[in-house]
Amino acid sequence: MAAVGSAVGLGNIWRFPYMCYKHGGGAFLIPFFIAIFTLGIPLMILEFTLGHWSQGGAPKTFAKIGRKWEWLGWWPLLVEFITVIYYSVIMAWCFNYMIYSLDLRWGSNSEGFFISDFLGLTNAPEILGSIRLPVVLGLLCIWLLIYLIIRKGVKNIGKVVLITVPLPTILLVILAIRGLTLPGAIEGVSYYLTPDFSKLWNAEIWLAAYSQVLWSFSLAGGIMITYASFLPKKSDINNNAIITCLADAGTSFFAGFAVFSVIGYLAYSTGVGVTEVAKVGPELAFIAYPTAVTLLPFAAAFFGIIFFIALLTFGIDSAFSMVEPLPVGITDKWKISKQKVTAIVCLIGFLAGLIYTTGSGLHWLSITDYFIANFGLALIALFECIVVGYMFNIRRLRKHANDTSEIKIGRWWEILIKYVNPIILISLFLMVIYENITGRYENYSTFALMIGGVCLAIAAFVLSFVFMKVKGEKEL
Amino acid sequence: MTLPLSAIAMLIFGSVVLYGGLIYFLYRALKHKKK
Numbered sequence: 095m096a097a098v099g100s101a102v103g104l105g106n107i108w109r110f111p112y113m114c115y116k117h118g119g120g121a122f123l124i125p126f127f128i129a130i131f132t133l134g135i136p137l138m139i140l141e142f143t144l145g146h147w148s149q150g151g152a153p154k155t156f157a158k159i160g161r162k163w164e165w166l167g168w169w170p171l172l173v174e175f176i177t178v179i180y181y182s183v184i185m186a187w188c189f190n191y192m193i194y195s196l197d198l199r200w201g202s203n204s205e206g207f208f209i210s211d212f213l214g215l216t217n218a219p220e221i222l223g224s225i226r227l228p229v230v231l232g233l234l235c236i237w238l239l240i241y242l243i244i245r246k247g248v249k250n251i252g253k254v255v256l257i258t259v260p261l262p263t264i265l266l267v268i269l270a271i272r273g274l275t276l277p278g279a280i281e282g283v284s285y286y287l288t289p290d291f292s293k294l295w296n297a298e299i300w301l302a303a304y305s306q307v308l309w310s311f312s313l314a315g316g317i318m319i320t321y322a323s324f325l326p327k328k329s330d331i332n333n334n335a336i337i338t339c340l341a342d343a344g345t346s347f348f349a350g351f352a353v354f355s356v357i358g359y360l361a362y363s364t365g366v367g368v369t370e371v372a373k374v375g376p377e378l379a380f381i382a383y384p385t386a387v388t389l390l391p392f393a394a395a396f397f398g399i400i401f402f403i404a405l406l407t408f409g410i411d412s413a414f415s416m417v418e419p420l421p422v423g424i425t426d427k428w429k430i431s432k433q434k435v436t437a438i439v440c441l442i443g444f445l446a447g448l449i450y451t452t453g454s455g456l457h458w459l460s461i462t463d464y465f466i467a468n469f470g471l472a473l474i475a476l477f478e479c480i481v482v483g484y485m486f487n488i489r490r491l492r493k494h495a496n497d498t499s500e501i502k503i504g505r506w507w508e509i510l511i512k513y514v515n516p517i518i519l520i521s522l523f524l525m526v527i528y529e530n531i532t533g534r535y536e537n538y539s540t541f542a543l544m545i546g547g548v549c550l551a552i553a554a555f556v557l558s559f560v561f562m563k564v565k566g567e568k569e570l
Numbered sequence: 571m572t573l574p575l576s577a578i579a580m581l582i583f584g585s586v587v588l589y590g591g592l593i594y595f596l597y598r599a600l601k602h603k604k605k
Contacts, residue, residue: 120580127587280571287577333599340592347584500602501595 096248097142097321097334099255099411101312101342104184104379107266107408110306110346111353112374115286117302118293123347125294125303130343133518134307136510137475138318138335139503140482143495145322146331151422152316153561155323159486166477168558170316171420173470176550177315178416179443180459182240183450185413186232187212187380188405195387195398204384212380214453219461219542223453230451233444239410241440244418245433248324251414258411263345265404266352272397273355276390282358285368286350301525304518309467311342312415314475320419332499353378360386376456379405417443427566457538458546464535465547468526470554476519483512 114122148155153167190212194200200207209215216223243254273279293299312318318338322331354372360382361368373382379401387398421435450459482488488508496502529535535543573581 120577120584123580123584123587280573284571284573284577287580288574289576289580330599330602333595333602336595337592337599340588340595344588344592347588500598 095255095259096251096411096415097312097318097338098341099259100317100321100415101310101338101412102259102262102345102408103310103312103412104181104405104409105310106342106346107349107353107405108375108378110310111286111350112372112378113302113306114350115354115372116374117299118290119285120287121289121291121294122299122303123289125300126306126343129300129303129307130339132510133304133515134311134313134339134343135336136507136515137308137313137478138311138339139332139495139507140478140491140511141313141318142322142325142331142335143491144482145319146325146329146498147491147494148319149323151323151419151426152319153423154426155319156481159481163481163485164562165558166474166481167316167319168423168561169477169555170314170474171423172554172557172561173466173474173551174315174317174416175420175439175443176462176554177466178413179446180450180462181409181416182236182413182443183229183233183447183455183459184376185236185406185409186229186451187376188402188409189232189235190228191380191384192399192402192406195384195395195402198384198388198395198398200384200388202388204388205381208376208380208384213456215456216453219454219457219538219546221454225448225452226455229455230448233447233451236410236413237440237444237447240414240417240443241436243410243414244421245436247432251418254414255411258407262404262407265400265407266345266349269397269401269404270348270352270355273352273359276355276359276362278358278360278362279355280358282354282356282361282368283351285358285372286354298525301522305468305472305522308471308475308519308522310346311339312412314471314478315416316419316423317415320422321415328498330499330501331495332501332503336501353383356383356386360389363389423561427561429567457542460536461538461542461546462550465543465551469523469551472519472522472526476516476523479511479515479519483508483516488512 114120144155148158150158151167152170153164156167157164212226212228214223214226243250274283308314325331325334357368357372360371363386364371371382383401384398387394387401390397417439421432421439424430424435425432449455482491488511492503492507534540
């Protein structure tokens with residue numbers, strides 16, 4: 095359940111439905127399902143098996159494969175830690191908006207409220223602007239919550255996910271029912287699902303589907319390896335991996351109805367086309383959705399609160415799952431008290447996150463997210479496949495997975511990990527490189543892109559070697 | 571407005587693969603656990 099909670103996050107609500115709408119509506123489901131079965135499930139099985147086999151976090155796992163590969167265990171943990179630094183800021187926004195929903199504080203101009211009043215957004219990342227106190231307070235609450243949840247380890251997490259996994263799903267069902275009973279909802283859903291099969295000939299839609307799977311399933315972040323290390327010895331690895339993938343994808347698919355029904359209502363109420371109001375990411379959550387909430391005929395505040403509680407609860411288990419592997423890895427290697435390490439890691443996360451609470455925060459967040467999510471994950475997954483496929487006896491891992499599982503995986507799994515997935519992941523990586531050669535991301539300056547994106551990505555890579563080289567209390 | 575037939579087809583297709591698959595594997599997991 096913790097793995098499902100980790101995989102299901104904000105992206106399921108605000109990214110998948112838009113990806114579907116943008117890339118051929120219902121036709122997007124075809125490459126998405128193929129990506130699930132060729133990349134998502136095989137990689138999930140690989141990470142579950144690695145964690146279960148090594149009985150340790152990602153650094154311990156890769157050190158067990160070969161001492162020189164230990165860095166490949168630290169790298170995803172550091173990338174995930176950088177991710178959670180800005181992810182927690184988005185959650186702080188949700189926290190603030192949950193409170194603002196009480197009196198619908200954004201009024202009739204949700205865009206102006208979000209950009210100017212709430213974020214105080216500056217014109218460029220280099221112009222820092224002032225620190226936004228409400229965001230800082232929200233951020234403090236989020237990090238405090240993360241610390242309280244993970245300080246006692248997996249037992250505590252097991253109790254927390256009993257609430258944070260079913261609760262947002264129930265809330266999503268309520269939101270979908272409300273959304274689908276609004277005028278214009280069917281038109282919105284029609285934009286979400288009506289297929290345009292001609293787009294299937296476009297390579298971009300296939301790469302988008304693979305990128306969505308990699309990103310949404312919390313793969314290549316060391317999270318699944320860490321969680322699988324806590325599974326009992328007789329756990330059904332293969333079935334657990336498949337269930338995690340299908341539960342995540344199922345939530346994404348369902349979220350589309352909650353989102354696009356409201357988008358349809360917004361288009362209907364404001365008299366504009368669905369294409370003009372369909373948004374992705376923060377724009378959807380903090381501009382489009384609040385506008386639609388204001389226009390609701392009754393109980394507007396109630397549905398606003400429910401929406402932001404759903405986002406918070408969807409996000410919190412992803413957030414603590416991104417933090418948890420790092421203290422586990424450090425404790426495994428240096429035998430320091432887990433509570434102390436967790437406190438220090440959370441404090442660093444909070445302090446580093448302050449940059450994203452300034453007036454230029456949204457710019458920096460957007461840059462870091464773009465580089466970490468696009469370059470980091472694809473590269474880590476590629477290295478995982480290559481190291482396990484070529485530097486290790488992959489058949490041994492398949493045997494380990496099959497020995498504990500009722501559903502057996504065949505040689506097709508080895509072929510996917512060794513040959514097919516590396517080709518897909520290299521294509522994803524090359525696509526992002528091509529995008530950056532042909533145009534600068536959001537027209538940000540080279541300085542901002544270097545500092546907020548490239549340098550951070552390189553720093554995580556270099557630090558992973560530093561972590562490997564520093565001698566531990568005990569050999570991993 | 572009603573949902574176009576092609577959209578309904580994709581709705582059924584998506585639901586069968588995702589929720590049908592999820593129910594099937596959950597059922598197998600429970601069955602295996604009972605054994």
